[in-house]
Amino acid sequence: MFALHRARTLIHLSDQGELAMDVISLLKADHKKVKDLFEKLEPTTERGIKTGTEFFRTLKEALDAHAYIEETYFYPVLEKSKATHDIALEAVEEHAIVKELLAELDELPKDDESWGAKLKVLKENVEHHVEEEEGEMFKKARQVLSDDELESLGARMEKAKESQLKQAA
Numbered sequence: 001m002f003a004l005h006r007a008r009t010l011i012h013l014s015d016q017g018e019l020a021m022d023v024i025s026l027l028k029a030d031h032k033k034v035k036d037l038f039e040k041l042e043p044t045t046e047r048g049i050k051t052g053t054e055f056f057r058t059l060k061e062a063l064d065a066h067a068y069i070e071e072t073y074f075y076p077v078l079e080k081s082k083a084t085h086d087i088a089l090e091a092v093e094e095h096a097i098v099k100e101l102l103a104e105l106d107e108l109p110k111d112d113e114s115w116g117a118k119l120k121v122l123k124e125n126v127e128h129h130v131e132e133e134e135g136e137m138f139k140k141a142r143q144v145l146s147d148d149e150l151e152s153l154g155a156r157m158e159k160a161k162e163s164q165l166k167q168a169a
């Protein structure tokens, strides 16, 4: 019974009757989306520059929006607790590297010989960051935040992400 109850609290209906996600489910779904985009982008780097450019645009928008909502809503909350303070600061630095690589890739002609190498380094950095979040950060976040806090953060972040993506489109 306990497990059932707990599972139900993670995904619940918002006031508007829409499916709302807690912050951790939201961020995990983002990670999955980004992973899929990297997989689509890799085989296109040599094949079609146009398709590659489109996938890169989508990837950049997804990563920018993801970084924005984490830095604006999630990390500041984690920085307040001793157990999650350091890992949140580290995540901010990892984002800075990811953003720098995204900006460089954005500037670089897609047929430049460094394009593939830079993309690979970006992917490795993102994978490392995701591992840290899903491995340690989320576990600790569940210890320092209540289910209600996780859910209300998730709802706010989902809204903010949608408006970010709308702006970018």
Ligand SMILES: [Fe+2]
Pocket: 066, 067, 070, 091, 095, 129, 133
């Ligand atoms: Fe992140």
